[in-house]
Amino acid sequence: MKVQLLTPPPIIADYVSSIVVLENNSMFYEAVLPLIANGYPSITFQLTDPARVLCAGKKSDHLVLYGQNIAPIRLHTAGEITVIAYFLHPYMLQSLLGYEAKELTGLGIDLSLSGLAREINLKEQLLNTTSLNARLELMNGYVQQLSQRNRIRVNEPITYATRLIQKNKGTILLMDLQKELYITERTLQRKFEQHIGLTPKMYSRICQFNAALQQLNRNRFSDMTGVALENGYADQSHLIRAFKEFTTYSPLEYIKQAENFPG
Template sequence: MKTQTIIPHPTILNYVSHIVVIENNNIYHEAILPLIANGYPSITFQITDTGLSISNNKKMDSLVLYGQNIKPIELHTRGYVIIIAYFLYPHMLKALFGIDAKELTNISIDLNYSEPARSMSLQEQLLNTISLDKRLQLMNNYVLKLADRYKPGINNTISFAAQAIQKSRGLISLTHVQQEFFVTERTLQRMFELHVGVSPKTFSRICQFHYALQQLSQNQFTGMTDIAFESGYADQSHLIRTFKEFTNYTPLEYFKSASEFPR
């Protein structure tokens, strides 16, 4: 499996945090791609020879908007795979789509029939080219058209609050966040649900978990107790419980499953 992370074009840097491209030409049996909480919603173009499906055999569309996902999603696939995921900043759902972010939590929606994807025949154009550069250019144009529709829709307070929580790896006191941005607890809660899709507490827990996940991946389980403490968990058991909550697996089970993905 070939995975690459791409820095977004300067024209969309205010909206897109990073781009991940996954491609595999050598899958001869069914594989599972896990989608787990990372704090970023995404606009995703995804195709395979036989199509993607989730655990209930529901077929997934090719051009999809994923909201904040707390519950893990497993994508089942067979054959050639390419996934191009534009990970939006956490507060961008409302700004780009004009939808309350809470309505999209744990939900994916087909973008093919929505504007401006429909008017620019985005899905058709993406399917009709095999050039990654061309596909990226098409998706860049789509993001810019979304941004043009709802200007000026970016809420600076929620943007800075979400960044503060992310930079602290979810460990910053929410009381401190409220004081820093001169908002009440209820206002902060409402803003996060409207723009991010989850409560500030849940977003903090996602950031904390995601940092622990990265550390475990890089350190291959050496010093799990140290990673738990560094990530702000009381002990290793708390880390494992949180891991199961967000992935349905223990860390060992999760990474064993990931290692079995055909390469």
């Protein structure tokens, strides 16, 4: 599996945090690609061979808007695979696309049927070209047009809180955050659910786990105890419990699944 992490062009960087491209041209059997919670909603173009996906009811839409998720989203793939994911800043979902974030939590909706994407036939344009650069230009243009069409209004306190939680990799005390923002615990929770789609506690836990997961991937899953402590977990067992919650696998099972997925 070829993986590319791309920096969004400046014209859409206020709306898109990162772009990830996954490509595999040699998938001869069906496999499941788990999309693990990372704290970001996404606009995703996903292309696979539907004729080789044997599981009934597991066919995927080509252009999907994913909200926040806790459990992994299971993308059934086979044949040629292309996934282009534009991860939005978590506080941009409502301003950019008009959806209250909590409406999409745990869901993926067919974006090709709504609003601007339908007007410009975005899905058809993406399907009618095989060039990655052309597809990226189409996706960039779509986000740019969304920003021009909509009056972008973000909730400043929640934007600040989200960035601070990210910066501290989920380990900031929420009580300190409430005091800094001069808001109650209930108000912070309500606004997070509206604009982010998760409670601040769950969002913090996802940020914390992803920081640990990235470090484990860099370390080839060595020194679990050290990684746990560096990322605010009390011990290795607490990290393993978080691992099972967000991936449904133990670390050893996760490694085995990753090894079995065609490279």
